[in-house]
Amino acid sequence: AQKITQTQPGMFVQEKEAVTLDCTYDTSDPSYGLFWYKQPSSGEMIFLIYQGSYDQQNATEGRYSLNFQKARKSANLVISASQLGDSAMYFCAMSSRNRGANSKLTFGKGITLSVRP
Amino acid sequence: DAMVIQNPRYQVTQFGKPVTLSCSQTLNHNVMYWYQQKSSQAPKLLFHYYDKDFNNEADTPDNFQSRRPNTSFCFLDIRSPGLGDAAMYLCATSRDRIGEYNIQYFGAGTRLSVL
Numbered sequence: 001a002q003k004i005t006q007t008q009p010g011m012f013v014q015e016k017e018a019v020t021l022d023c024t025y026d027t028s029d030p031s032y033g034l035f036w037y038k039q040p041s042s043g044e045m046i047f048l049i050y051q052g053s054y055d056q057q058n059a060t061e062g063r064y065s066l067n068f069q070k071a072r073k074s075a076n077l078v079i080s081a082s083q084l085g086d087s088a089m090y091f092c093a094m095s096s097r098n099r100g101a102n103s104k105l106t107f108g109k110g111i112t113l114s115v116r117p
Numbered sequence: 118d119a120m121v122i123q124n125p126r127y128q129v130t131q132f133g134k135p136v137t138l139s140c141s142q143t144l145n146h147n148v149m150y151w152y153q154q155k156s157s158q159a160p161k162l163l164f165h166y167y168d169k170d171f172n173n174e175a176d177t178p179d180n181f182q183s184r185r186p187n188t189s190f191c192f193l194d195i196r197s198p199g200l201g202d203a204a205m206y207l208c209a210t211s212r213d214r215i216g217e218y219n220i221q222y223f224g225a226g227t228r229l230s231v232l
Contacts, residue, residue, distance in 0.1 A: 033218050043205050045160070045223035052218060091159060095219055105221060107159035 002027045004092050006108035013082045014116050020067070021077040021111050023092035032096035034075040035105070036066065040088040048090075051075060082115045089113075120144070123208050123224035130198050131232050138193040138227045140208030148214045149191040150221065151183060152207040160207055166191060167214045195229075203231045 003026040013019040025034065036048040051059045051066045059066040067076040079086055092108040121142045130136040140149065148167050152160035164173045166185040180202070182194040195202055205228050209221040 035220065037223075043207075043226040043228060045207055045209070045226070047220060047222060050218075050220055104162060109159055110157075 002029070002032075002094055002096060002106040004094055004106050004108035006092055006111050008111050010112040010114065012114050012116060013079075015084060016081055018078060018080045019082055019113065021079070021090050021092075021113065023075045023077065023108060025073050025075060025092075025094050027094065027096060029096035032094055034066070034068070035093040035095070036064070036075075036077045037091045037093060038086075038088045039091065039110070040085075045091070049077070079113075084115050084117060087113060087115045121208055121210055121222055121224035123206075123227050125227060126225060127228050127230070129230045129232060130195075132200065133197045136195050136198055136229070138195075138206050138208075138229070140191045140193070140224055141189050142208075142210045143189070144210055144212075144222065145188065146210035146212050146222075147188075148211045148219075149185060150209040150211070151181075151191070151193050152209065153202075154205040154207055154226075156204075163193070165214070198229070198231045200231050203229055205229075 005024045008022050032053045034051045038046045038048050049059050049061045049064045049066050051068045058068050063080045065078045089110045089112050091110045093105045095105050124139050150165040151163045154160040162174050163177045163181055164183055180196050184192045205226045207226045208224045211219045211221045
């Protein structure tokens with residue numbers, strides 16, 4: 001069974017500073033994908049970044065980077081130069097090649113990020 | 118831009134009155150998903166379609182049904198909404214259903230209220 005753990009309480013960051021959102025995972029599958037989604041108060045779930053378990057380099061996408069530490073089973077999201085519009089709920093999720101069955105996303109509970117002006 | 122569109126954004130229905138939520142996509146993806154998300158919780162998968170192949174999650178209540186008349190459209194039918202069905206309903210699509218590289222793209226959601 002797969003599990004995603006996001007245990008940080010609500011996070012606060014000053015505008016223009018960097019922030020790290022933690023995510024740890026557990027799986028017995030040798031091949032898996034890790035995702036981060038952003039959900040503002042409007043409700044839309046916005047895909048941010050993806051990391052494959054066999055990718056050698058950490059994924060980056062604009063101001064977002066994924067700090068992937070496979071041995072520690074962690075996939076932390078780093079947001080550089082925070083903006084007020086980054087205030088939202090952030091979900092870490094995982095999918096895997098589930099022995100031929102349907103690939104499903106397993107979500108963490110989410111972390112609320114608030115950016116202060 | 119290619120996208121996933123959900124209508125309406127807000128839906129109010131009465132207890133027990135059937136309601137239908139709609140989702141369309143211009144990504145030409147094979148898979149469409151429906152999630153239920155309650156306040157401050159992670160999304161919960163209800164079911165998905167791979168092309169015309171319907172896949173129900175084991176714990177999805179019978180009250181929830183879905184239709185996919187073509188590649189672009191998918192509907193969520195709630196036959197007799199209860200107060201506990203008030204939630205955000207999210208539609209998502211992905212190119213395929215198998216594999217760790219499968220990115221799901223979500224619509225803006227429909228927020229359902231049951232009076």
